[in-house]
Amino acid sequence: MTAIENAIRKAMTAAGRLHNDLAIRDRIERANGTLNGQVDVFGVMARLNLPLIFRPLDGLLGAFMSEPNPGVLVTTKRPLSVQRFTAAHELGHFYLKHRPSLDDDSILRRSPFSASKDANLQEVEADAFAASFLLPQWLAIFHCKRHGWTKQDLPDPRTVYQLSLRAGTSYAATCWTLARYNMISRLDAKQLADIEPKKIKKAILGDVEPAAYYGDVWELGEADKGEVLHGGPDDLFVVRLKENAGAGYLWRLEGLNSDAFTVREDVREQTDAETAGGPVVRRIVAQSVRQQQGSIRMTEARPWQPGSVVNDYTLDVDLYGPEVAGWSRAERRFRLEAA
DSSP states (O other), X not given: OXXXXXXXXXXXXXXXXXXXXXXXXXXXXXXXXXXXXXXXXXXXXXXXXXXXXXXXXXXXXXXXXXXXXXXXXXXXXXXXXXXXXXXXXXXXXXHTTOOOEEEOTXXXXXXXXXXXXXXXXXXXXXXXXXXXXXXXXXXXXXXXHHHTOOTTTTTSHHHHHHHHHHHTOOHHHHHHHHHHTTSSOHHHHHHHHTSOHHHHHHHXXXXXXXXXXXXXXXXXXXXXXXXXXXXXXXXXXEEEEEEOGGGTOEEEOTTSOTTTEEEEEEEEEOXXXXXXXXXXXXXXXXXXXXXXXXXXXXXXXXXXXXXXXXXXXXXXXXXXXXXXXXXXXXXXXXXXXXX
């Protein structure tokens, strides 16, 4: 085994050990994603009593300091997925007892699983720890099973993008991590990683054109019911649900209040002629208009019989986006609960 391979194995083993020590897998699988379908790295750091402070860093994504006491800095100038990866990288430095480290955006451009033989072993370990801590193989399989994604679906950029959103990891990092688990080939990973997320977002949205593509685009269906989604204030949600229109039952959008969401599209997708009179697919595109924590809720009922609800679709959203200067939101909750 080469030094690089040994470093990767050491880091992945350490990430798995921390998952086990904190019962992270058990918490996620027992809740079936209804509490949180991703590894809460900021919450883990709070539980480990590892100080984490967010600052508008110039030229750095993060830093790990060991003296006089261990601590971590992470920039406020990047998206939440980058903040999460940076924090996991610095957590790796701490957990693996590394030397202090100043980390720039090169940590985003390299894959620990394809590091050259002359790479810095400490950084290889921290990169591999971060990738496997945020998206362990069991979590990728958990989301695939929940959404019915098969191995044949994974080379599809839309599938990988949706997996990355639910796991709270960047699209590129998700591509390479799946290749490490042999869930896709390395060639697939390279081809997928070369696709700009903006192109994927456009394919999902179709005729809907947002003012900018800063936000993520979530494809939601019945499998997402009851889930908690962590995103940003500009995110868009493409909801596709069966609707029993032939029997007079229509989805009501009362949970998409105009002060929280703008409905950008509301259509019924064309179906085959032989299904006339049967269920149709209702496609609703809603865009968040502000930072918020709340719910997307719709009910299916006959308009002339408000009490005839036959189906309810609800999921929770946390759309505050990147962490701001100071303690993380998880750290503030942890301190409040401990008070």
